[in-house]
Amino acid sequence: MSSSDRSQAVDVQESKTYEVRTYGCQMNVHDSERLSGLLEDAGYVRAPKDADGDADVVVFNTCAVRENADNRLYGNLGRLAPMKTKRPGMQIAVGGCLAQKDRDTIVKRAPWVDVVFGTHNIGKLPVLLERARVQEEAQVEIAESLEAFPSTLPTRRESAYAAWVSISVGCNNTCTFCIVPALRGKEKDRRTGDILAEIEALVGEGVSEITLLGQNVNAYGSDIGDREAFSKLLRACGKIEGLERVRFTSPHPRDFTDDVIAAMAETPNVMPQLHMPMQSGSDTVLKAMRRSYRQERYLGIIEKVRAGIPHAAITTDIIVGFPGETEEDFEQTLHAVREARFAQAFTFQYSKRPGTPAATMEGQIPKKVVQERYERLVALQEEISWDENKKQVGRTLELMVAEGEGRKDGATHRLSGRAPDNRLVHFTKPDEDVRPGDVVTVEITYAAPHHLLAEGAVLNVRRTRAGDAWEKRNAAATAKPAGVMLGLPKIGAPEPLPVAASSGCGCD
Helix, strand or coil: CCHHHHHHHHHHHHCCEEEEEECCCHHHHHHHHHHHHHHHHCCCEECCCCCCCCCCEEEEEECCCCCCHHHHHHHHHHHHHHHHHHCCCCEEEEEEHHHHHHCCHHHHHCCCCCEEECCCCHHHHHHHHHHHHHHCCCEEECCCCCCCCHHHCCCCCCCCCEEEEECEECCCCCCCCCCHHHHHCCCEECCHHHHHHHHHHHHHCCCCEEEEECCCHHHCCCCCCCCCHHHHHHHHHCCCCCCCEEEEECCCHHHCCHHHHHHHHHCCCECCEEECCCECCCHHHHHHCCCCCCHHHHHHHHHHHHHHCCCCEEEEEEEECCCCCCHHHHHHHHHHHHHHCCCEEEEEECCCCCCCHHHHCCCCCCHHHHHHHHHHHHHHHHHHHHHHHHCCCCCEEEEEEECCCCCCHHHHCEEEEECCCCCEEEEECCCCCCCCCCEEEEECCEECCCCEEECCCCCEEECCHHHHHHHHHHHHHHCCCHHHCCCCCCCCCCCCCCCCCCCCCCCC
16 A cells, blocks of 8 residues: 555544534524534534434534424434444534523533534534543533624535525514524624625536525615615626526515515516515414514515516415414414415414413413314415416426435436426426536426426426536545545535425524
8 A cells, every 4th residue: 555545544534524413494504504614624524414423523403493392302312322322532512593592401411412502603613522522521602692604604515506695694573482583693784795795706616596594584784774785685696697596585574675576576587486474364463473564564565576576486484373363363364375375385383482472471272273273274275386386387497407306206207496486396307418507498287286297308408507516516526535425415406494394493
């Protein structure tokens, strides 16, 4: 063995692996990209996808939105305890919203945890891991305010062609069901120039789709008192050459102004898609939630969006069974759903969030009643989703090709992609090579409630710089020595969250 080969073997042997497990909203998903970037910058390499805790460092990026979030965390920590005993030097870290809330409680309940860090100091993770190793004791460090905007940290992005871009952190709302503002702090906006510089750098690397991200994304500009800052940002994104698709999540109806609708309609690369949480259709419940709009205002926004962007797909979040909700209140929600004609709705049964005003409100609804209402809402929305998807049949659409979004694609000889309005489309695999990030033109032939099919031949294939970036990244990952394999990157646009999870921490 040559000296260079021996050196490489030593490097492979000494490389420490990591695994990051993410729970919750897109903000957590994006934070996990930062955590991965920090660890790789510190010399760690990603463990294989099927590692299931068999790594030198396992990081839990937690969510505190759901009632059973802590049970889920401690159950997973418990399963790792015997593994850690058998693996000398293994470290476990817990961060995110639940860590910000529970703090020292975590190491008391799970003393085998090495590091606890909060939402404001994710950049400290490598230092805390090293300190825990040297001092041989748990390190708990929770900052009360943001130490550095996450965009300044290294990032290991999950997609080669689509990226989250954070424009703000924190939230100034006081919704009674949401604990997020208490854990992520008041809203803090990034400078517009910094945002655009990050986007331009991403486009230079091959990214063709970005999603602007904020806890309350369209409140952007509140720091400087510019109510049109968000619409100006959308228009500025439209001037970036090579940026094909712009999305954003999640806006609040309170801050949804006419200039934003105009910017969406008049900026070609801003996609005809809007996810805007309604939460309830009842004015009484909205007031109890401390939502600063009412049904008429919400439906008025929907009407204006559809007038300006006829083919827009509108999605929402809805909570069923909020304390005090009567049958009449629930009927108002059903009425609003019928009027709004959402393409999809992320529906939730209300669950207590410890530390929120709603958790101690009178009029908690029995589980049986909540379940019955929930099933009625889901059935109605399923019917509407299917009807709205049927309207797409016969349309010719450009899809951005994705990977991993069609579980049956291999068996059906199909590929999957996202339409401009973010609908998922499965299409017939063409004869020519098509890569994630490339763009295909298809005709929609069939509609199901949650996806569309294009069963005919692909009408056109456009190879893109984004597809080149995917190919280059995939080749680089495959070429790594076996001991330093990062694993194949998870390719595709940032995935919409499953129905069981909120798209905005439940606070939008």
